[in-house]
Amino acid sequence: MVAPGALLAAIDGVGADRRRGGYSRHVFDDAERQLREWFVEQAEARDLRVTTDRNANVWAWWGEPGDDAVVTGSHLDSVPGGGAFDGPLGVVSALSAVDVLRERGFRPRRPLAVVVFAEEEGGRFGVPCLGSRLLAGTIDADRARALRDPDGVTFAEAMRSFGADPSRAGRDEEALRRIGQFVELHVEQGRGLVDLDRPVAVASSILAHGRWRFRFRGQGNHAGATLLADRRDPMLPAAQLVVAARRAAGSVADGRATVGRLVPTPGGTNVIASTVDVWLDARSPQDAGTRAMVEELTAAARECAGAEGCQVEVTEESYGDAVRFDPALRDRLSGLLGDAPVLATGAGHDAGVLAAAVPTAMLFVRNPTGISHAPEEHAEDDDCTAGAHALARVLDHLAG
CATH class of the missing domain: 3.40.630.10 (Zn peptidases)
Structure with a gap:
């Protein structure tokens, strides 16, 4: 052998x-x-x-x-x-x-x-x-x-x-x-x-596990010339989603929710992003638990995006019961x-x-x-x- x-x-x-x-x-x-x-x-x-x-x-x-x-x-x-x-x-x-x-x-x-x-x-x-x-x-x-x-x-x-x-x-x-x-x-x-x-x-x-993409849309702009009050920065609701994922997982028995990938566009250091894509991986022993986490996070993403004057689109990319x-x-x-x-x-x-x-x-x-x-x-x-x-x-x- x-x-x-x-x-x-x-x-x-x-x-x-x-x-x-x-x-x-x-x-x-x-x-x-x-x-x-x-x-x-x-x-x-x-x-x-x-x-x-x-x-x-x-x-x-x-x-x-x-x-x-x-x-x-x-x-x-x-x-x-x-x-x-x-x-x-x-x-x-x-x-x-x-x-x-x-x-x-x-x-x-x-x-x-x-x-x-x-x-x-x-x-x-x-x-x-x-x-x-x-x-x-x-x-x-x-x-x-x-x-x-x-x-x-x-x-x-x-x-x-x-x-x-x-x-x-x-x-x-x-x-x-x-x-x-x-x-x-x-x-x-x-x-x-x-x-x-x-x-x-x-x-x-x-x-039961799956992957979801959250696309936050705002307004790209200059990082130095744009007052805070004038911003629609999609990075803020994206960051809040990352924190919310840990919280949502803790509310479901043996739940796991992870953001392992986040991509801002255009991605410049001195640029307010126009869009931010966030990929969520969610898992739990039962379909209902996994779906509950995603529903909770979708609601939170929409609320956070609205507060910043942004929009969010949620797409299920894969799922397995x-x-x-x-x-x-x-x-x-x-x-x-x-x-x-x-x-x-x-x-x-x-x-x-x-x-x-x-x-x-x-x-x-x-x-x-x-x-x-x-x-x-x-x-x-x-x-x-x-x-x-x-x-x-x-x-x-x-x-x-």
Whole structure:
């Protein structure tokens, strides 16, 4: 077996972000293209048959593609300045698990595949799990094609430059039919396994979560020549929204509300902004709690904008209801892995998108820092190897 740590080391320099630290790897950019090429090389070295579907997701098949397959994998893209493990660990662990099974002389009785989903983090086009959402038909294809990155490039244009046909993007009945069960391994994004002193866990659920853009409109003007009484400064209600988000999250049980991105236009130091875009990430265990936070913050944004003589527009950019992973599959895997602990997660995943269409499960590997979406994200080599062996056992059980 080529250990996950060794496979991660092979891609260590790809997409390193000197300004933010960590890695910035976004769909169809140079870094992500290099990682796709690397994955294809690794898959073909294992005699896996590689195909790319109509939504730019990459599949590596053990034998002939077929229906009712056991599928594993994750993603290779990252958030801006993300860690080394979020996404890639699931991909390299799948390759390592294939190595383990081959060394044992295993031959799958069901089709078996490793998949790399496109744009899971939404770091370029703003919508998370875009590849799996398109495949499952949970996002309108026309809307997806029209999404724009910060440079104004549409998803359709980016697909075309990659050599894919954007007119074919959308729900993929053939690909869905081929997924009998999907198991995604991921680095844990939290401290559950640290506190339990266990290397591997099985997922139970994902919080209801979404992203909303608040666009505050005011009047751009000179920072020195404009009296305070004459200003319509959209930065003020934007700043008040940031503070209100923390307050709103505290009013909902296990709620989380975060502003991680704020963009003023035109963005000059001595310029009163004309518009300020603020992106809100809101999550809670139940749909009602998440919606309640967003309603509270929308009302607060309108009140604060009005007080400053500004306007606000609120746009829901993505949303996923709470996910409960297939309970029978979850319990089977927990028992198979020696009563592995069962943990909920606040992070969204491709497995969560697919859960409405096919039986899905997730495995988590211990993260000693408890930090994710940041350079400090980590997993020890021994735990990564334990995760790959756990995944191999799962694939043996399901596909054998």
